Amino acid sequence: MNVFGTVADLYERARPGYPPEIAESILAYHRGTPASVVEVGAGTGKGTEVLARLGAPLTCVEPDARMAARLVERFPDARVETTTFERWSPPDDGADVLGCAMAWHWLDPATRNALARRALAPGGTLAVFGHRYDYADAAQRDAVRAALRSADPTVRERPVDWFHRDVLDSGQFDDVRREVFRRELPLTKESYLALMRTFGPYLSRTPEQQRRGIAALDRLVDDFAGTVVLDLRTTLVLGRADAR
Structure with missing residues (x-):
């Protein structure tokens, strides 16, 4: 189920972009400019901004028509x-780079590595990358997690860098590597709540659960003097398709 098309504009405004160093790391790993790049689950183009820096013809695969329309506008x-x-049908000669930003978990776990x-x-x-949203202050982290659990006890987090283990354990790729980029990201209450409204776990909940969760976070940010500081961990996982 694609839940993001309904908040495409908010997604584009609220989600942080990716460090440009990711493009440099992909080029270094690939040993030069690729002949072609494909992005899977491109959304509104947050990851596309990075992959466009590779300097190659770019194809974006996106299932939601509203998200795809934003891509057409931003990357003509x-x-x-x-x-x-x-x-999707890949080109007969294959893609030189296949990228996926924050969408790997939406692909079928049983087939995503083999299809890639x-x-x-x-x-x-293969270049899979994404953010892990944590908190620079441990007290903020604990308070937010408690508030979200009280609004919806079923809330769960994936393990840190889970997609590194997923790609590695698939056995489909050689020379699998991981790089981590970190930065602190201060957000006002308005920006923080907007960001939370773009997350899949929020969008997939009932309207009442959404209301309770946002109300709890609204009160918490006031307790934090109106600012939340995120510890934004961005992980890049690289793998090579051998010649078999």
């Missing part, structure tokens, strides 16, 4: 295909 030189990764491997040209590069 890219080819945008409105379909799921599972239904088959979509790549021999020697091609």
